[in-house]
Amino acid sequence: MNAPQQTEPLSHTTEKKKKNPTIVRLLSNRLLVRGAILILLSVIIAIFAPLISPFDMLKVDPAHRLAAPSTLHWFGTDNFGRDVFSRTMYGVRISIMIGATVTIIASVIGLIVGLLSAYYKVLDYILMRICDGLFAFPSILLAIAIMSALGPKTINVIIALSLVFIPSIARIVRSAALVVKEKTFVEALKAQGASSVRILFLHIAPNVLSPLIVQVTYVFAVTILTEASLSFLGAGIPAPIPSLGNMLYDGKLAIYTAWWMTVFPGIFIILLVLGLNLFGDGLRDWLNPKNVVLNRRRKKRWQRKSLS
Amino acid sequence: MSTEATQQAATPLLEVRNLQKYFPVRSAIGKTKGQIKAVHDVSFSIYEGKTYGLVGESGCGKSTAGRSLLKLVEPTGGEAYFNGENIFTMKPSQLKTVRKDLQMIFQDPHTSLNPRKKIGASIQETLTIHNIGAKSERKQAVIDLLKKLGFNEEDYNRYPHEFSGGQRQRIGIARSLILNPKLIICDEPVSALDVSIQAQILNLLRQLQHEMKLSYLFISHDLSVVRHIADRVGVMYLGRLVEEGTTEEIFSNPRHPYTKLLLSSVPTVHESEAREPIEAKGEIPSPLNPPSGCAFHQRCPFATDRCKKETPEDTVISATHRVKCHLYSE
């Protein structure tokens, strides 16, 4: 074995042509792709709900109430004789709208709160105590309380849910910002005389976006679920406007007689939330390559041997 | 020696007197329990066009000293006169002006650039902050500088991760040069780099010094690097400057036992350099609980009882060479 090895292959046969690794990584992230497909589908439904829906979502037709799925009413009708399919399409639209609005509001405020408290010690103490308080406050109960205080309006659902989710975003942003803040480039900026505002909003903010975006997808998903829970407890989007949540609530009242009132909105809410969660997980993996698993190269030992 | 003497007569560009930086250590309830004396009474001067090397082992306070000078940490005590004015007592607006002349290069080229900004923008931002030139001029200035440092125009629009460590360090240098500063504090600018790259950067720094009459405060733990680039060297141990002299003096005639230990511990590549080994013992003490007396006495082969009790003061060896050690005092 110690015999000197005089010759060896002169050129290695590695393929030179390579695909763009970013795109490969993006596409090979199955979570991300599947999530994106589900979300895209939902968004398309949301945008085109008025076109897709064969019936007016509010039109009652007591003569045909609780009709089972048929070629006319694909998802059947509800206890008012309204078309469940049309309502589900609108439900997707409204759930997405609520989710998106809440997420945007909570993200913007959460981002500002998180950045400020990462940077200013005194503010940090005050803001984080408030966040702790809101965080400790059981979220659904907080939302119900706010809803009953402000009245059952869609805007109040949004306010209540935004309040509920600001602390979780602020915390994520804060902890990410605390890490970024210690990076040398921040010190370099200070050394150049950059103002705190510039450092905070032009430099630290872009660097906390990735954890923020990941968190945002989860908040989006949880918002939709929480709105459903609120509906279940009677404090969600005020009827008769359909959200997937209050459709489920309506469906539950007739779950034995009209399964379609529960099943179809149920499927859509699960798919939508699943899509968001998949997307979030995929995004997280994508941003943190440590978690990513490549296509397997689990060659058996005998295989390796036969190669050599 | 003669040039050295003439310089002494001139006023230094930066004169640091009795610099102190203590970090409070808080207990869990927030009560101050003690202090880390990261920098403990450090004085030195830097002259125009010269390089002052600051060496010492990890945690001895080199970076803290450098950062204090830019007020990146608020110094606890002492004065730093830049062109005759005390940086530490300046108003923020004054400080901003001084910062044009006082720049810094950092150790880690990977974290010292904002990963989300194009490198051109990162450099240009310095101009924006100080409101220098019109927008288009700024960009041109940046591109000119990049070209000078061996980049091409397209590199302006690339992100830090697209560059290697050495290239990134050059970008960091570019950023510090854009304002035409007088003094650059280099905090271990090459210790994260491979030897072959390290040489490139060191050469570049020297070249720039000649071209632009720059002064450096060069912080490093690597003696051979410091020797190569510095005109004067200060050796720090646990927050104190234990020996200071011209490069020549420190390397050929070290006085402090710690300096000797350092020199003998460097593994040498070139045969001729090997020094008589000094038996090293003990670990570097924590700055939170520094030993009494001379901080080095526990590891010092020549330590006496006096070293345990008394903190040594400066002993002058020559006009340019001083040492803090009882061996040389009365």
Add this chain to the structure above:
Amino acid sequence: MGAYTVKRILSLIPVLLIVSIVVFLITHLTPGNPAAIILGQGASADQIAALSKKMGLDKPVMEQFFIWISNIAHGDFGYSYFLNRSVLGAIWDNVGPTFSLALLAQVIGVTFALLFGVYAAKHKGKVRDEAIMGASLLGISIPSFLLGSLLILLFAVQLRIFPVSGYVPLNAGLFEHLRYLILPAITLGTIQAALITRMTRSSLLDTISENFVKTAKAKGLSERTVMLKHTLRVGFLPILTVIGESFGGLVTGAAVTEALFNIPGLGQLIVSSIERRDYALIQGAVLLITIVYVIVNLVVDLLYAVIDPRVRNSYHD
């Protein structure tokens, strides 16, 4: 550690103050007069006014707030006129079921999560891993009342293994107690399990790539020992945090689950208190939940110290 505990307990005060203000404002801004609700439909305006006065509702809101706060500072959480009981007493009656439910749900959640999380991390990237992760994604994507309804339909109505709803206290026998609790606990525990599984897996994967794991492997330890003795122990800290923080979700989730399974717990109590504008009770209960939440997280932090000597040490400094 003592000092740290004291500090944490002191930092509870501002949190509670904020929660108090919020909950007080919300309840008092809410339309609906509790006196009118207590007296029912037939009550006259005089009667309502008299009761309002008796309940102190005629005073300015600020004054009511200070009275309430100072009472609480003296340990008096107020009186529920609706239930004819002290708030603490009423809460005490309802705490048992929620506690049992949350505990069982958490036990189910943590047990499954650790088993599956470790398994998934170990088989990262394989079908088994994907199946577990898929299931746990589904677990956090399904609205809990939907899941609960499905469980009832399947296990209670169709198979008749478990009762549909209700609650039997522990003193009526452990078996009966658990029999009634198992479906709601699964409903509530599923989301816990899903959340903690994901955390377990990702924490383990993070830890696995750390150098000391390589050291452990280089020692010749078997894969299992490396996983359980080294990786899991260090990776457990973030898992513990999630467990602590999920406590809030547990109480929230309990409100829905309790409504569905008709468990007379805190969640139901608060929801129905909100419906009836039982101010004292809402305020007291939310405040207490907050206190418990903070305490749970304090305990989690102290557990940190038990598990991680680094944390332990920093408390001394």
Add this chain to the structure above:
Amino acid sequence: AGCSNDSSKPSSAKEGKEGGTLNVASQSEPATLDAQITGDSDVKDATRSIYEGLMILDDKGNPQPDLASKVDVSEDKKTYTFQLRKGVKFHNGKEMTADDVVASINRWIKLSSLGKTNFAGAEMTKVNNDTVKLTLQAPNVNTLSLLADPIPAAAILPKEIVDGASDEGIKEYIGTGPYKLKEWKKNQYILLEKFKDYSAKGREVKKTPHADEIKLSFVSDESTRISGLTTGQFDVALSISSDNTKQIEGSQNAKVETSPGGFMGLFYNGDKGVFKDINARKAVNSVLNSKDILDSSYGSSKFYTLSSSIVNKEYPNYYSTAGEKEYNQHDKKKAKEYLKKSGYNGEEIRLMASRDYQDQYNTAVVVQQELKSIGMNVKLEVYDWATFSDKMSDTSQWDIYPVDWNARSTIFQGFWTTKGTSVEKSMDYLNKIKAAPSVEEARDEVDAIQQYVWDELPFTLIGHKMNINAVSDNVKGYQYNLGPIFYNMTLTK
């Protein structure tokens, strides 16, 4: 119609047994067990087995003596003398005396809505230990019916308890009924225990407790109530919505019991806004399609009655078809004409509803659609019940709302005092009925008030609902009279 008590026909061959616990799942918990002061039907259902009054209603709605053994009415119809039944024991062991009756009835007159509106100035006095006398300011044809009414019941309580009570209610729940309160676990259940000393001897309306205990559990979720019934956890499930009856009928071991519920009414704000104008009210009244509304609210026609009468047909004393042709017209053209006449031009109309009562909410949804169809700009505002009832009393907060009122055997009901509706004038009609020498002789006045309601439209009566409860085959003897009655039920398994 649905009023017939199905329990009379043997539901199964199984024989009833003595003893056992009757499990009842009810939707919500009573706020109190003080039956005298609230008109809440939860309170009624729970307290009916605990308390008794001097009188009791039979299933035709006629008052019969209960704790009284005999009633004498004076010539001027202003004095009622009651002979008390002897040997009746309270749950605390004390024997009932005239003092207890006097204290109880006087409290009821003072505090209950029925007492306040009908018996102003009236007083009960003791004649001797076994006799009491009720003196009225003015004759009231309904006196005995009111005393027999289960909500708010003129329950006879021990004097000490009446004396010790505050305005918010009595502190101890002690009556003379067949069951006594054993335990009230707030938010969970009320447990009633058979009262051993109870005797139904000589009573006109029989109460014979069979089960040892009645457990009234509060299960807010309807599907949970149903599931519990089908799995045998509950014997009776109250408040079932019509849509779920199929499920119960489909199951092997339970059946649905329907009984007359109250009416669903759409109340107008006659004080402020659009509906101050009678034409606007008429517009709404003419467009409404009661069948569609009731179909949406109650499922199939099995579960509601299209009737213009305020009182159910089952209580013939007050049943009236006057004004019937105004009912259920669904005439869009006419409605638009009225609307034009009213000068309505697109103002927003606030239709208020409470989601806590599904039928009210459902009615509101359909009404909104129907009103929109004649060009009314209707905004649906849905609140929880607490907010709803708060807003109800503030006429600046709403324009119109649907609400259902419990079934009563007389026309003297709570809705007459509803705020914001133009009911003042109706008081004259009511007083005339009261003053009539007998119910039969009040016929014309009954028709008149019914006619008034349809002419002036203080509200629109949409229809009568059926209360639906579900009863397991494991029990028999279920009865219903203005609410479920549990005390005669037996378990069969």
Add this chain to the structure above:
Amino acid sequence: MATQESLLTIEDLKVIFSTYGGDVTAVDNVSLQLNKGEVLGIVGESGSGKSVTSESILQLLDEDLTTYEGNIWFEGKNLLDMSPRQIQRLRGNDISMIFQDPMSSLNPVMSIGKQIAEVIRLHQRVSKKEAQKKVVELLRLTGIPSPEQRAKEYPHEISGGMRQRIMIAMALACEPKLLIADEPTTALDVTIQAQILNLMMELKDRLNMGVLFITHDLGVVRTVCTKVAVMYLGQVMEETDVDTLFSKPLHPYTMGLIKSVPHLDGDKTKDLPSIPGTVPPLSNIPDGCRFAPRCPFATEKCHKEAPSLAYASDSHRVRCWHYETIQKGEMEHVY
């Protein structure tokens, strides 16, 4: 040489990783040979494949993403053919490893005594007590004061130098035949580094181990190694004994490396010789000689054809088309 007992022979080792950009050959046809009692140094710049080479010996790389080709002979057995269980038995027992960063390489939540005892009890049938005794002994051996006390402490409570001693104690617990040290002193200060290096060499002599010493510091190589292999971009560029390498390097890369280290004495007025350019990424390996783009000697041939590792003398291998010219001393002037 012939009398020396061969301990480890790496033959044509190829390590391939799957990545998104496709497969990446991090180590390409590396052959090395180590005898008992010898210290074989591997030097090279960051990313040259030093760690990958050393970790493939015990197969510590993520097995799902890695393919090995070639042979690694240890005491006559091919490690790459062994079952995971067999490898496990070798790890920590016959072959031990020390890693670069002593902080992150120790389990932060386990006392150091336990961590050392763990490896002892794993490979030797001893009681807990005996293991404990052995721990104290090992700690004393590595020069740790009051070892009984220290054994109870946790990694974060002791200094970096101490931690590295702990790592050494752990690696030596079962008296391995082969010690692999992957940059064991890079994270340490020079004075501490000197202590640790002394300690390692002392222990090596005492146990007659073979040591595979990985570093990027040429000075350290010179201090501790008997033989050196210089790696660049996954390939061994030059391999010979230490003295030859520093006195007569044959590869332009080695020459450049040595020259670019600043002298402690010497002419500081002149610029340092440096190697132009930067190390290309593995995904973009140049054709021909991998060093050619940065090589001042490079000819057209260098850019086209890859040279093989040739024997310049019995104990001197070099991968360069021009080594003979260099050997003649005709190209010194370039640096």
